[in-house]
């Protein structure tokens with residue numbers, strides 16, 4: 001485990017220091033202009049996401065987590081700094097970065113599971129009709145929903161809906177999946193089930209995930225690495241490895257120790273920042 005008090009991070013959890021990051025965020029200052037105010041959402045935030053990372057952005061409400069995700073998605077560029085995917089500057093939305101939406105209710109109830117998964121491929125015209133169908137079937141097989149292609153979303157459990165939403169994103173072959181507090185509105189048991197579903201799928205498929213949450217426990221369970229942001233405007237407080245933790249070992253003292261450490265970073269007084277990570 002490792003806490004680094006600088007603003008930019010580059011060491012992957014697996015120690016493959018020579019590997020190029022998939023996503024590089026450098027000194028990203030992101031602002032919103034309203035008629036009355038200029039709001040600085042994040043200030044000089046930097047981090048690297050490597051292939052197959054489950055990278056979690058954790059921080060208090062209003063620290064700019066969603067804003068960072070929107071910027072990575074290409075919807076709101078930083079005013080300063082840069083964001084690159086596979087070394088190329090992010091200049092707008094693209095199918096290399098697919099958002100899996102909150103609560104998965106974006107599935108269209110009048111379309112079957114297969115038609116839902118086909119939809120982004122149809123809209124973007126990225127693939128021919130036949131290839132789109134092949135891709136949709138293959139993505140549904142990957143998430144173990146091959147037998148449910150012709151049913152409608154209301155006939156699925158919450159976990160199955162989430163898997164459809166993930167299949168829909170994966171069918172576009174993105175470099176990275178973006179999830180913004182996807183389980184925030186769920187009860188504790190369902191939330192835990194969903195978290196385990198994501199982890200099982202990740203084990204099977206090995207996608208790269210950028211995940212936003214304000215729950216410390218969720219960050220530890222989902223994340224292989226966790227970026228901790230300060231309150232508004234979001235600045236990097238630390239990056240911690242968490243790849244060895246899951247619900248199965250949440251009673252371990254090491255899990256509790258990491259949780260405590262994260263608490264410390266989250267609630268740290270600004271004046272103590274110089275000692276962060278030591």
Ligand SMILES: Nc1ncnc2c1ncn2[C@@H]1O[C@H](COP(=O)(O)OP(=O)(O)OP(=O)(O)O)[C@@H](O)[C@H]1O
Pocket residue numbers: 032033034039040041059060061062063064065066067068214232
């Ligand atoms: N469209 C907008 N116009 C103006 N200010 C905005 C806009 N969206 C967000 N903000 C401001 O930017 C800051 C960061 O917001 P953001 O939603 O990214 O935070 P967050 O960490 O995701 O919060 P939460 O955990 O509550 O979702 C906040 O001060 C917020 O008020």
